[in-house]
Amino acid sequence: MIVEDEVQKLRQADTDIEMANRRIERQKELILELKRDGHDVRLAVELLVTMQGTLGALVEHRRVLLENVERTIGARSNKEGRPDRK
Numbered sequence: 001m002i003v004e005d006e007v008q009k010l011r012q013a014d015t016d017i018e019m020a021n022r023r024i025e026r027q028k029e030l031i032l033e034l035k036r037d038g039h040d041v042r043l044a045v046e047l048l049v050t051m052q053g054t055l056g057a058l059v060e061h062r063r064v065l066l067e068n069v070e071r072t073i074g075a076r077s078n079k080e081g082r083p084d085r086k
Helices: 002-034 042-081
Strands: none
Touching: 002 042
């Protein structure tokens, strides 16, 4: 079913977002370690910014998936509620 496929995609998006958040936190820790040890952190910070941008794209993708699920469920409910639409 289409709804089940979309719900599975939504679950995967949640997992992807969770993993991205973990990676971002780890990158922040690495930046602090690099600073503490006197290393140049410019590239590490650039990577962090890229990772944060990717997280934003993942969140937006999840929002679109959720809208699709809600729209599909709403359309199904409307169709089931109207005998002339079966």
